[in-house]
Amino acid sequence: MDGSIRAWVQVQPQPQTGEGPLAGIPFGVKDVFETQNLATEYGSPVYKGRRGNEDAAIVRRLRSLGGVVMGKTQTAAFAYRTPPPTRNPRNLDHTPGGSSSGSAAAVAAGMIPLAIGTQTLGSTLRPASYCGITGFKPTYGLFSMDGALTFARSLDTLGFFTHTPAGMLLLWEALGQPRGREEDFALGAPDPLPDLEPAMANAFRESLSRLRSRGLIVEPLPIRPLLEKLASEAVVVEKYEGARAHEQRFKQYGDRLLDLAGLVREGLRISEQRYQEALTFISQSRQDIAERYKTTPVILVPAATGPAPRGLASTGDARMNSPWTAMGTPAISIPMPIPDGLPLGFQLTAAHGQDARVLRTAKRIAALFESPA
Numbered sequence: 001m002d003g004s005i006r007a008w009v010q011v012q013p014q015p016q017t018g019e020g021p022l023a024g025i026p027f028g029v030k031d032v033f034e035t036q037n038l039a040t041e042y043g044s045p046v047y048k049g050r051r052g053n054e055d056a057a058i059v060r061r062l063r064s065l066g067g068v069v070m071g072k073t074q075t076a077a078f079a080y081r082t083p084p085p086t087r088n089p090r091n092l093d094h095t096p097g098g099s100s101s102g103s104a105a106a107v108a109a110g111m112i113p114l115a116i117g118t119q120t121l122g123s124t125l126r127p128a129s130y131c132g133i134t135g136f137k138p139t140y141g142l143f144s145m146d147g148a149l150t151f152a153r154s155l156d157t158l159g160f161f162t163h164t165p166a167g168m169l170l171l172w173e174a175l176g177q178p179r180g181r182e183e184d185f186a187l188g189a190p191d192p193l194p195d196l197e198p199a200m201a202n203a204f205r206e207s208l209s210r211l212r213s214r215g216l217i218v219e220p221l222p223i224r225p226l227l228e229k230l231a232s233e234a235v236v237v238e239k240y241e242g243a244r245a246h247e248q249r250f251k252q253y254g255d256r257l258l259d260l261a262g263l264v265r266e267g268l269r270i271s272e273q274r275y276q277e278a279l280t281f282i283s284q285s286r287q288d289i290a291e292r293y294k295t296t297p298v299i300l301v302p303a304a305t306g307p308a309p310r311g312l313a314s315t316g317d318a319r320m321n322s323p324w325t326a327m328g329t330p331a332i333s334i335p336m337p338i339p340d341g342l343p344l345g346f347q348l349t350a351a352h353g354q355d356a357r358v359l360r361t362a363k364r365i366a367a368l369f370e371s372p373a
Contacts, residue, residue: 004092006085007106010039011071014063021174023066028073028106028115029059032099032149035072042149043075043084043099046253056147058116058158065174070112073102076315078246079118079151081259083312090132090343094308097127098315100159104131107161114171117159119325120151120238122304122318124159128333129345130308130316134362136160136168137321138355140328143175152241154279155234155325165334165362172359180356187211187361188296191220194227194320197306203344204302207336207369214368219296223289227301230285230323236270236278237326243267286327286352293351298361303333303345320347330355332362337369 002008009031016024033056034040040052059069074084076099086101088094089109096105100117104127107115117124119137128135136159143158150156162168173179189208193201208218243264250257250264257264292299301324305317324331329352333345348365350358 001109001111005087005089005105005109007073007102007109007111009041009072009074009102012038013071014038014069016066016068018064018066020065022062024068025066025114026068026070026112027062028070028103028112030100030103030115030117031072031075032079032118033059033116034147035059035069038069039072043077043079043082044257046256054147057144059147061175062116067114073100073106073115075099076101077258078260079120079123079149080242080263081315083315085312087312088131088308091308094310094342095130095312095315097130097304097308099123100127100161101315103161104128104133104135107131107163108133113163113167115161117161118145118148119157119159119321120155121234121325122316122321124161125321125331125333125345125347126304126316126318128161129303129347130343132335132343134162134165134168134332134334135345136332136359137325137330139330139352142355150245152238152245154241155238157325157328165332165359165366168332169359169363172356178356180360182360183297183357185297186217186219186295188219188221188292188299190224190227190301191222192224194224194302195305196302199341200302200304200306200344203336203338204346207346208300210337211365211368214371216368218300221292221296221299223292226285226288227323230282230326231319233278233281234322234326236274237282239263239267240270240275240278241267243270282326285323289327289329290351293354297350297354298358299349301347301349303347307342307344324349328352330358332358334362334366
């Protein structure tokens with residue numbers, strides 16, 4: 001299958017080195033994670049042929065539980081914008097999203113049941129939405145990013161891909177995390193909705209109606225202005241920190257870094273004062289949204305602005321994901337029930353540290369999506 005999808009940089013199954021709940025389960029590793037004796041090229045021809053010297057922390061963790069590294073999956077160069085050759089398994093004429101392109105595509109194509117990626121703005125949840133699978137971004141800092149290429153230190157977060165939210169909950173438990181107890185509570189959703197393509201807006205409204213018809217309470221939340229401002233401030237942080245993280249690389253390679261070269265030039269022009277203003281707004285927003293979570297413990301939002309764009313020139317728009325990445329809250333994308341067309345993702349978010357809550361709720365909602373009216 002990979003001749004047409006091109007999800008992989010390298011397929012080279014590694015020996016199983018541990019025993020545990022993931023025994024024998026193969027997984028893919030985004031090519032921004034260090035992996036011992038495997039390609040670690042950051043998606044860039046500048047690093048073609050580079051191999052890792054050791055496994056990143058999350059790779060070691062999954063291997064210690066019995067997981068088997070199948071190989072390295074394609075990434076947008078340096079986990080930024082320059083797209084890899086990967087195509088969307090649901091329609092080869094469309095992007096799988098990015099930057100965790102290969103991880104999402106490999107899971108969506110059924111090549112592997114599990115893959116890891118990263119998210120700095122929307123690099124896990126958006127590809128999951130585009131490819132019709134489950135993507136999960138845990139609470140910021142919950143899992144070590146040691147051995148992953150740094151992009152923007154206050155945003156970079158681990159990401160996981162599985163076929164279903166039930167599978168993600170199993171992975172969560174395999175990683176030694178508590179499942180918690182089932183709960184009933186009101187959900188929240190933005191009203192008015194953010195600026196979306198018609199297909200996403202219609203599907204999201206239909207999904208909310210379906211949940212309400214099955215007995216769930218979904219309260220309208222006037223948070224659109226907050227989310228829009230957060231999305232723009234997250235980009236300021238990404239560019240400021242990204243430019244400084246890659247400044248030395250830019251001095252060495254210049255325009256050979258393609259889109260990343262432009263980011264460094266732009267980001268170095270952002271002042272310390274402007275950067276601090278963005279961080280302050282994000283911190284204040286975190287407190288604001290924490291108050292919202294007290295009455296609506298899970299907030300529902302679209303996982304992307306629309307379906308996967310045609311062609312491979314762009315990996316898509318991260319505006320639906322970046323507010324939650326900036327605030328460091330856990331978020332998950334699951335497929336919405338749509339009669340035809342490209343997949344569309346339904347995003348669930350919860351307060352800091354409430355990862356198990358968002359996973360349990362995602363599993364419950366997925367079951368309601370599948371149940372007859």
